[in-house]
Amino acid sequence: MTGGGLRVDELEVVRDGFRLGPVSVAVEPGTATALIGPSGAGKTTLLRAVAGFLPIRRGTISFDGHRIESTPPERRQFGWVPPGLGLFERRSVRQNVGYPLWIRGDDDWRVRTEPWLERFGLAAVADRRPYRLSSGERQRVAMARALAAGPKLLLWDEPLGALDVESVAALSAVLREVLEQERLPLLLVTHDPRTAASLAREWVILDRGLCRGSAPPGSWIDRARDRFTARFVGHRNVFGREELEAARDSRWGPVLLERAGDGGVLVPSHAIDWSLTAGSPHATVAAIRPQGDQWDIEIRDGRLSFTVGPVAGSDAPPIGASVRFDIRLDRVRGLEA
Amino acid sequence: MRLGYGLGGVLSASLLLLFVLPIAALFWTAGSAGIFAALANQGFVVSIEFTLLASAIAVAIGLLLGVPLGYFLARFEFRGRSLIESIVLLPVMIPHLVVGLGLLLVFLPGTPLGEAASAVGLPVFDHPAGVVLVMLYVGTSYVVLASQNAFRSLDRGAVEAARSLGATPAEAFWSVSLPHAASGVLTGGLLMWARGVSEVGGFLILAAAVYPGPGWGGPVTSPASVYIYNLYGTGGLAGATAASALLVLVALAIFLAVRALAGAAPRFGPLGGGG
Numbered sequence: 001m002t003g004g005g006l007r008v009d010e011l012e013v014v015r016d017g018f019r020l021g022p023v024s025v026a027v028e029p030g031t032a033t034a035l036i037g038p039s040g041a042g043k044t045t046l047l048r049a050v051a052g053f054l055p056i057r058r059g060t061i062s063f064d065g066h067r068i069e070s071t072p073p074e075r076r077q078f079g080w081v082p083p084g085l086g087l088f089e090r091r092s093v094r095q096n097v098g099y100p101l102w103i104r105g106d107d108d109w110r111v112r113t114e115p116w117l118e119r120f121g122l123a124a125v126a127d128r129r130p131y132r133l134s135s136g137e138r139q140r141v142a143m144a145r146a147l148a149a150g151p152k153l154l155l156w157d158e159p160l161g162a163l164d165v166e167s168v169a170a171l172s173a174v175l176r177e178v179l180e181q182e183r184l185p186l187l188l189v190t191h192d193p194r195t196a197a198s199l200a201r202e203w204v205i206l207d208r209g210l211c212r213g214s215a216p217p218g219s220w221i222d223r224a225r226d227r228f229t230a231r232f233v234g235h236r237n238v239f240g241r242e243e244l245e246a247a248r249d250s251r252w253g254p255v256l257l258e259r260a261g262d263g264g265v266l267v268p269s270h271a272i273d274w275s276l277t278a279g280s281p282h283a284t285v286a287a288i289r290p291q292g293d294q295w296d297i298e299i300r301d302g303r304l305s306f307t308v309g310p311v312a313g314s315d316a317p318p319i320g321a322s323v324r325f326d327i328r329l330d331r332v333r334g335l336e337a
Numbered sequence: 338m339r340l341g342y343g344l345g346g347v348l349s350a351s352l353l354l355l356f357v358l359p360i361a362a363l364f365w366t367a368g369s370a371g372i373f374a375a376l377a378n379q380g381f382v383v384s385i386e387f388t389l390l391a392s393a394i395a396v397a398i399g400l401l402l403g404v405p406l407g408y409f410l411a412r413f414e415f416r417g418r419s420l421i422e423s424i425v426l427l428p429v430m431i432p433h434l435v436v437g438l439g440l441l442l443v444f445l446p447g448t449p450l451g452e453a454a455s456a457v458g459l460p461v462f463d464h465p466a467g468v469v470l471v472m473l474y475v476g477t478s479y480v481v482l483a484s485q486n487a488f489r490s491l492d493r494g495a496v497e498a499a500r501s502l503g504a505t506p507a508e509a510f511w512s513v514s515l516p517h518a519a520s521g522v523l524t525g526g527l528l529m530w531a532r533g534v535s536e537v538g539g540f541l542i543l544a545a546a547v548y549p550g551p552g553w554g555g556p557v558t559s560p561a562s563v564y565i566y567n568l569y570g571t572g573g574l575a576g577a578t579a580a581s582a583l584l585v586l587v588a589l590a591i592f593l594a595v596r597a598l599a600g601a602a603p604r605f606g607p608l609g610g611g612g
Contacts, residue, residue: 079501080497086494089495
């Protein structure tokens with residue numbers, strides 16, 4: 001970690017009976033860190049504290065080596081995009097994007113706003129009110145407005161939420177380009193693994209106000225110790241205790257229940273030994289699902305469904321087919337709650 | 338389903354008819370000749386002018402006092418908030434004759450507030466200040482409630498975004514919160530104004546006959562509603578009906594003019610004008 005960028009150390013925030021922390025996060029210039037966690041984990045609370053909207057109980061927040069806990073939000077120069085985007089619905093797109101220039105008394109705010117409107121493809125809708133825009137256009141207005149302020153850091157709650165796959169790809173490309181060009185650090189909150197994976201170099205996982213760790217996205221595959229993280233990072237065969245208890249009459253339910261932690265059990269892909277040829281032990285294909293240009297296969301064992309594959313389309317078995325299916329129990333992991 | 342819609346339609350139409358019929362009856366009975374006659378009644382015209390001025394002053398003070406309270410009630414959670422909300426509703430709940438009596442007791446000569454009001458040249462009893470005070474008391478609740486609702490509908494994120502983009506708390510209030518709440522605040526102001534103009538009970542106790550001073554076409558006048566009440570008591574139905582019709586016309590004209598102006602006016606601040 002260099003001296004630049006954002007550094008949050010041992011931060012604690014207590015608000016309305018909820019306690020966040022201690023949490024430590026660092027974001028270097030030109031990189032993005034994603035805050036990930038289930039609802040109520042404290043992700044937005046952390047972002048609002050960094051933005052200056054919540055008092056902190058303990059810990060420090062510094063930027064480029066300077067402590068900023070007592071700096072008011074308007075002087076932190078952080079581009080805070082709140083949940084819901086916080087657009088000014090009574091003002092046009094141009095007025096939204098030009099707001100940071102106007103509020104500083106820049107008489108040429110209209111002229112200086114134009115390049116931002118052009119860059120984010122908003123020129124054609126500049127005179128519309130935000131409520132008349134599509135979700136993607138609203139996201140672009142929020143992005144352009146935050147960047148027009150010339151921020152030192154972007155704080156973004158669900159930057160690409162509620163967008164279709166194509167819009168996520170297009171907007172995340174623009175955002176990545178801006179981050180690299182401007183050497184901007186970005187701290188974002190997301191519920192979407194696609195967004196987290198496409199933008200962030202580091203994932204910080206929060207749960208019930210506590211930090212479960214900070215690591216590059218790929219390493220979370222092996223580090224997942226709880227049900228939320230396991231599902232978020234892409235593990236497909238994650239079962240809660242309640243699911244396993246309801247599947248006591250299946251072949252694998254009782255066996256997995258024995259190995260389950262309070263949060264259930266994770267059966268990683270490399271723990272499943274299966275093949276399309278019939279054999280023993282066997283299981284039945286319940287469904288096939290497209291996965292890119294291949295197919296995932298859902299295998300049913302009583303009330304439990306396992307996902308395996310993908311396989312090429314020509315290899316996809318018919319529903320109801322019998323396949324060989326075994327689990328290497330030494331690779332199964334119990335999960336924390 | 339169709340029967341339900343039909344029944345709902347009949348009930349709604351009945352209610353609207355109930356609203357419109359008395360006003361229609363006023364105009365039907367007064368006729369244009371009666372309204373012109375009321376216009377020629379110099380005393381009543383002075384009374385309307387006085388009422389409009391007093392209500393404008395009351396609304397200005399009401400907005401000044403009521404909007405901040407509405408904002409605080411909308412934006413902040415604190416102990417005792419529901420008590421404050423109940424106090425705000427008090428003037429709406431109690432009979433306005435009682436309001437007049439209460440204000441009289443508080444502002445009677447000899448009481449601390451009565452003496453203080455006299456000392457600054459605004460004795461309340463039978464004085465224009467009393468009319469404004471009654472209007473303020475019976476109407477400001479509407480400003481507070483309407484402002485509270487308007488500010489409550491504002492996305493907290495918009496205010497935080499404004500702060501983060503460089504606005505101080507005051508700048509964020511003027512440039513984001515208030516424009517958002519403007520139409521709600523305006524509605525509250527109009528309701529307060531209408532409530533003040535239609536008040537009778539409080540005036541009868543505190544300021545039925547006021548001495549507005551020179552330049553008002555007579556030594557004594559009354560709020561328009563009290564003037565009509567007196568016309569009814571002394572001259573019978575005909576004079577009161579014509580005066581009432583004239584008052585309704587003036588009130589409607591002002592109401593529509595304010596709504597039209599508010600709709601046509603640019604939003605707050607230089608950002609609000611053109612694009």
